[in-house]
Amino acid sequence: MSSIKDVAREAGVSTATVSHVINNTRFVSDEVRARVMQSIQQCRYYPNAHARSLASGKSRILGLVISDIANPFFPELVKAIEAAAYNRGFDVVLSNTNYDTERTSHYVQRFIERNVAGVAVMTSEMDKRLTDELAHREVPVVFLDVGEKGLHMSNLKVDYEEGIEQAILHLVALGHRRIAYISGNIELRSARRRLKAFTATMQQLFPGVPELIFNGNFKIEGGRRAANEILATQADDLPTAVVAANDLTAIGAIHEFEVNGLDIPRDISIIGFDNIAFSALTKPALTTVNLPLNELGRRAVEVLLSSIDKPSEEGQEIRIPTNLIIRQSTAPVRIKKVSDVKSKRRKTVRQTM
Amino acid sequence: MSSIKDVAREAGVSTATVSHVINNTRFVSDEVRARVMQSIQQCRYYPNAHARSLASGKSRILGLVISDIANPFFPELVKAIEAAAYNRGFDVVLSNTNYDTERTSHYVQRFIERNVAGVAVMTSEMDKRLTDELAHREVPVVFLDVGEKGLHMSNLKVDYEEGIEQAILHLVALGHRRIAYISGNIELRSARRRLKAFTATMQQLFPGVPELIFNGNFKIEGGRRAANEILATQADDLPTAVVAANDLTAIGAIHEFEVNGLDIPRDISIIGFDNIAFSALTKPALTTVNLPLNELGRRAVEVLLSSIDKPSEEGQEIRIPTNLIIRQSTAPVRIKKVSDVKSKRRKTVRQTM
């Protein structure tokens, strides 16, 4: 359509002047400025972003790498990042890796081609090679809970310990001692970090007590499987409480326990992790460790932009707090008779939303 | 970093030749091609997308406009669109409007500046002015259920009638006659279209019977309010079934009915709309009209790309089917005693996942 030349001709000035008016990069007299502005209107002129990026070397695009937008963990995070980017005048290119490393690699390549101003990596399908590639191009990157820090690399470090400690203390206050943990798939760093936070706190409170760790996969189905394993292997002395590596796992576990005739939270208290929107709507509503996705997203963009502004400075490491949200899936421990475990019983009505 | 010139120098050829090798746009002898390829490797060369876009006038970017990614309707749709775009080599810039027209307008401006190849508008905060702006720039657009068709404008038309008819026939088969409807906020075209599909089918089946329409807002809280209104205004003769404009509304209504001592589906059958992932996980699991988001997303990109390929052709109108998914929130109608409505009663255990 119409270019800066058309505007310049229309206003009877040079293209340089138009550029200076648009970017405020040199003084232009009020009269000329007004004339230029009017011509811009008249021509319905929108500056071509590619030409600008090419000339200036800056793209005002942020790359956002996530695993799966359909995983309820991500939408709110994406929303926060998108909002923060919008406010600072950046566009967000979304990359949904589907947990696929090759796809991730393609996206990193595209990001480089588009000369993105920065990349937020909110997933772990990012191997050393890709990270190096970005480092080599000096693209600022912010990792969620993954990364090494570096010249252009920042890291958001979620303080899992804080929330998990609150969770365990909450259970202990309710009288629980036998507390099991259902982990996420242990290949993922975040699963390992969460597990470690759990065991560390437990060992501190109950030194030497053997741990009750079961394997899930961050999905509902994994929670269900783990619950079954708990029922099978611990039948003689069931844990009175279960902490799950994320909310989906907790939801799966709750369901499996209920199917097997247990009442949540009367027989077993359950605590989730993440505080996804859905967790307030389950029955019973889930007591869970809140991960402040909103803050996470905001900080991610903040850190990225500060790296962009001062490319010479070292990346930052930001601590993200977590805290316990108490709802209806936890209750005081109850003296349990062995017979209860086997027999079905009615559920109690409970307020959930 | 390194540009096409470096590669050309390294390979001892002109930049034109490098370009032709990359894009396969002219014959290049095997020997020269091999030399060029090697230089590309050696220089770790990635073509600059901005320069390409500027020179070619094509951006390989799609703009995606949605209302709110945290609304469970959208993630799966976004995922499908992103996947389809990725497969065709397009990047997706996400625009989350937050139902804000001004923000939408900003985004449209940015899309134009970025010379996007096409825009998928999956929301309705898009007024005539913006649509015209896009039309003026000849940017292909695909609307969800909103738009007029035009030279570069396509439309995905969801066949609400189909699914709603199945829903009503399902209820009728279960013996229901008094069927209420909770609408979305009526300012939204999609709310009007859904409502119209409901009333049309009802009038066809039960001509002249007065309609039971209540107002919601597509949110949980609106469903709750509407349920309350139903209880208040229809206490003497409650509907035996309720169709909700979307799943969130249905979930809110279920909860409010339950709080008031009704059992779902024993006392009232409820049907949602959209089949969001969550709807399979509620208790009772929601019978709902499925909107095939995956197909929707895929078709959106398809239509857009075909408009991009043949800019001279008229836009398309694609019908998107809907169908009923039967779960646990609907049951045969039951002869009801007035006393039941007022007294609390225990819930029955039900399989939900």
Added chain:
DNA sequence: TTATCTTAGAAACTCGATTTTTAAAGCAAA
């Protein structure tokens, strides 16, 4: 009146590709 300093605008160059034009070989036919 002349010299100096401001100010604003024009012109030229740059970014890194694509695309069009031009030219150099290579080969066949006359």
Added chain:
DNA sequence: TTTGCTTTAAAAATCGAGTTTCTAAGATAA
């Protein structure tokens, strides 16, 4: 050997900005 055609690749123009340098006009001071 020359002409003409084909094949191949180089050279140059172009896209639409930003940016730097240069120049002209006007203001100010000596």
